[in-house]
Amino acid sequence: MGDGHDLLATLRHVRNTRAFTHESVSAEALGTILEVARCTGSAMNAQPWEFVVVRDPEVLRAISQTGPNLPWLGSAPLAIVLVMAGQRPELEGFDEGRLAERIMAAAYAQGLAAGLGWFLAGEPRRRAYALLGVPEAKAMRTVIAVGHPAAGAGPAAPPPGSPAEGMKPASPRKPLAELVHHDRYGAAAAHGTGSGS
Ligand SMILES: Cc1cc2nc3c(=O)[nH]c(=O)nc-3n(C[C@H](O)[C@H](O)[C@H](O)COP(=O)(O)O)c2cc1C
Incomplete structure (x- = not known):
């Protein structure tokens, strides 16, 4: 590494x-x-x-x-x-x-x-x-x-009918603003922890 x-x-x-x-x-x-x-x-x-x-x-x-x-x-x-x-x-x-x-x-x-x-x-x-x-x-x-x-495939979508169906290839991730709480659960994220992608 x-x-x-x-x-x-x-x-x-x-x-x-x-x-x-x-x-x-x-x-x-x-x-x-x-x-x-x-x-x-x-x-x-x-x-x-x-x-x-x-x-x-x-x-x-x-x-x-x-x-x-x-x-x-x-x-x-x-x-x-x-x-x-x-x-x-x-x-x-x-x-x-x-x-x-x-x-x-x-x-x-x-x-x-x-x-x-x-x-x-x-x-x-x-x-x-x-x-x-x-x-x-x-x-x-x-x-x-x-x-x-x-080549060019990237992560392919799960097949129709599979339990993983609906999960998109290269699925977007939730932004940190939705995930991070500061000091107490539910407190607004005001510390600039970045965004998601
Ligand atoms: C516990 C677990 C089980 C999974 N099982 C399957 C599966 O059976 N078939 C499949 O195609 N993907 C499976 N996945 C992969 C997820 O669908 C994948 O991590 C998710 O869609 C995010 O994909 P990405 O990292 O390519 O965006 C599994 C992932 C986890 C963590």
Whole structure:
């Protein structure tokens, strides 16, 4: 990783990419992503995670067919499935979010792109457990596709009918004026915390 400017630019640039080229992800880039993941902080330093790195195109295609919300995942050359310990759901949910975001940022910091998908509760998730051979006691819901973004595609819109439908590509973010309170909740934002975009 580079200096603070690079990190801030990367963090602002992270989006959910859903279209990839066929170009593979180098072993070095993958190694860097996994190393960043490994270093993620967690509640009580439990590090309650394991990763299934999926590169087999057949398995990637099968994952993309587990539910209606992941059809784009079949175009990725690689996916990282987060397998959480399943012992402390509340804390692990937080840890999983931190982990996912760092994995995505580590991809973008290397000129790659990433897209997060969710194994929907019920039949889609059951299919994913069976497909990947993950023990039932573990908590598995998140899959992160990694690859080179398709030319001009940017983050593609979720497919019609998917739970993510309605979320626009490169969705705008709420302005800080709507989000930041000063000294007490509900107090007007008068401190010039900047705008959103
Ligand atoms: C917990 C979680 C689950 C998500 N599940 C899916 C999903 O199943 N399919 C999908 O296409 N996007 C999924 N997303 C991606 C969101 O749709 C995306 O973060 C949001 O639309 C903002 O996109 P942007 O950063 O590209 O603007 C998920 C995101 C999160 C945080």
